[in-house]
Amino acid sequence: MTARWFPHGVVASPHHLASSAGARVLADGGNAVDAAVAANLVLAVVTPYHCGVGGDLLAIVWDGQANGVVSVGAAPRGATPETIRDAIEAGHGDPTVSMPGTDGMPTFGALPVTVPGAVAGWFDLLQRFGSRSFGEVAREAVRLAEEGFLLSPHGAEYPQRARARLGDQPGWADHYGQMEAGRRFVQHDLAATLRTIADDGPAGFYGGRIADAIVEVLQRHGSTMSAQDLAAHRVRQVEPIAADYRGLEILELPPPTQGVTALTALSLLERLGHALPEDPAVAAHLQVEAIRAALADREQYVGDPHHMRVGVDDLLAPARLDAMAKAIDFERAGDWPPARPAAGGTAYLCTADRDGLLVSLIQSNFVGFGSGVVVPGTGIGLHDRGAHFSLDPTDPNAIGPGKQPLHTLIPALALRDGAPAYVFGTMGGDAQAQIHVQVLGELLDRHADPQTAVSAPRFVVEVADGSVAVEADLDPMIAAGLRRRGHTVTQLPARAHHAGHAHAIRVVHGGYEAGSDPRCEGGAIGH
Numbered sequence: 001m002t003a004r005w006f007p008h009g010v011v012a013s014p015h016h017l018a019s020s021a022g023a024r025v026l027a028d029g030g031n032a033v034d035a036a037v038a039a040n041l042v043l044a045v046v047t048p049y050h051c052g053v054g055g056d057l058l059a060i061v062w063d064g065q066a067n068g069v070v071s072v073g074a075a076p077r078g079a080t081p082e083t084i085r086d087a088i089e090a091g092h093g094d095p096t097v098s099m100p101g102t103d104g105m106p107t108f109g110a111l112p113v114t115v116p117g118a119v120a121g122w123f124d125l126l127q128r129f130g131s132r133s134f135g136e137v138a139r140e141a142v143r144l145a146e147e148g149f150l151l152s153p154h155g156a157e158y159p160q161r162a163r164a165r166l167g168d169q170p171g172w173a174d175h176y177g178q179m180e181a182g183r184r185f186v187q188h189d190l191a192a193t194l195r196t197i198a199d200d201g202p203a204g205f206y207g208g209r210i211a212d213a214i215v216e217v218l219q220r221h222g223s224t225m226s227a228q229d230l231a232a233h234r235v236r237q238v239e240p241i242a243a244d245y246r247g248l249e250i251l252e253l254p255p256p257t258q259g260v261t262a263l264t265a266l267s268l269l270e271r272l273g274h275a276l277p278e279d280p281a282v283a284a285h286l287q288v289e290a291i292r293a294a295l296a297d298r299e300q301y302v303g304d305p306h307h308m309r310v311g312v313d314d315l316l317a318p319a320r321l322d323a324m325a326k327a328i329d330f331e332r333a334g335d336w337p338p339a340r341p342a343a344g345g346t347a348y349l350c351t352a353d354r355d356g357l358l359v360s361l362i363q364s365n366f367v368g369f370g371s372g373v374v375v376p377g378t379g380i381g382l383h384d385r386g387a388h389f390s391l392d393p394t395d396p397n398a399i400g401p402g403k404q405p406l407h408t409l410i411p412a413l414a415l416r417d418g419a420p421a422y423v424f425g426t427m428g429g430d431a432q433a434q435i436h437v438q439v440l441g442e443l444l445d446r447h448a449d450p451q452t453a454v455s456a457p458r459f460v461v462e463v464a465d466g467s468v469a470v471e472a473d474l475d476p477m478i479a480a481g482l483r484r485r486g487h488t489v490t491q492l493p494a495r496a497h498h499a500g501h502a503h504a505i506r507v508v509h510g511g512y513e514a515g516s517d518p519r520c521e522g523g524a525i526g527h
Helices: 016-027 032-046 081-089 118-129 139-147 153-166 172-178 188-200 208-220 227-231 259-271 280-301 318-326 431-445 450-455 476-484
Strands: 004-006 010-013 056-062 066-071 236-238 241-245 248-252 346-352 358-364 412-416 419-426 459-461 468-471 489-492 502-508 511-516 523-526
Touching: 004 523, 010 016, 010 032, 010 502, 010 511, 016 032, 016 139, 016 346, 016 523, 032 056, 032 118, 032 139, 032 188, 032 346, 032 358, 056 118, 056 412, 066 118, 118 358, 139 188, 153 172, 188 208, 208 227, 241 259, 248 259, 248 431, 259 280, 259 318, 259 431, 280 431, 280 459, 280 476, 346 419, 346 502, 346 511, 358 412, 358 419, 419 431, 431 450, 431 459, 431 502, 450 502, 450 511, 468 476, 476 489, 511 523
Parallel strands: 468 489
Antiparallel strands: 004 511, 010 346, 010 523, 056 066, 056 358, 066 236, 241 248, 248 412, 346 358, 412 419, 419 502, 459 468, 502 511
8 A cells, every 4th residue: 555645635634534534624625724723623532541631742843944833731730750649658649550650659540630731732723823713623523522422442442441441430331331333322412512622712621610610620539630720821932852764853732741852862873874785684773772772861861941951952962862872882782771661552643734734743641541531421431651750759740730741642743854745743751752653664764655665564662671562573583683683572463553654745746646554544635
């Protein structure tokens, strides 16, 4: 299967209903930002196991220049390691279900919930770059929430897996426990919430009845979240950070995202040769080693930019990268430092229109359905982005008042001679930066088209122990070559969810070529 060509515009997302909704907005005269928000809102309805109204949002928009949009919520102003430990002692949150390296920070429940940024992000995008109102682009999402949609067997796997870990969280079983394959999933409360937001704007979410309901359920279960915390949320407009790879300028978002992690790995590979070696096992080994070095950097240095001890310029300093590249052995795996893993529960999408407006957007609940907390009467599942915080006060990601956690979300854009060449990204938690490296390797080193690039079998470096999990359909010679070089290699199923859902658009003469990951039930749809 190769990439399809679209002369006027395209939407690529992880669910066909979302791609269709965005494509209809384009066909009706809306632009790429309108289409992106429309598609994202449908994803919030039909893939609540990836993203939703209760999550965060990050994007890069190209309108002649690259504009970074970061709508990442902060921890409550009352959140400290001490208040979290006190809440745990009072019976709120399970410290035994936590990510390695977080010193017992609960992954689920009210305690890891930070202020959701998605709603503010959607309005910021539409007001600055869009041509339609929120109410207009939300129509299909509202309809699907109100009338319901048939859940596929693929989609039904997510609530089935989540039931054991989230079934006792507030509201989860009553709401998402109804999701079954072949059954129409109706969400009247979520439809009403989207209508309220359309009528009242961000104030309808960060204030009023919805905000009161969020604060009430979170405080009842141990959080210090307040109305003031929600009302204080602001969208940040940032300049993307960049590094060169194979003659292109790769743009990522700055901390608190792991964009610098992807750029570090790409910069190391750029120093190891003008192209990946033809031997696929050697190429995979070098990619793994570059990714390992970049992830170790992320663990030690990256977090809330106001609390980082080392800046992005320092991490990407040429002399430093030269030294890191020289330390990579072409024939042997290096040592592995411990780091914290982050499971994927995210939706990535990209759009393009006839005027050259491009959007790379990612939105997330963090781990699957997020915290598992569903706000009564709203249909909103809240994310658990704060699960990446640590309860160790000396950790760069220690939880603190108004502090942002490390974010795995990284939309991306690639420029050639200052003009857009590719829009790309993926879901996948810790794997996101790794998948950026592998997709770009396919696009730029192997000269694949976007569909071939996102479909190619992948590997994932497991951050907990540095082992390499390979998809079952990856060339067995690659796995054998990695083992010979000292890597611990495990196997994932072919087209595994754990290997991410990537999508990509290539700008070509007369339009766009697009690819959508076969690991999900999405598609690239346009006209």
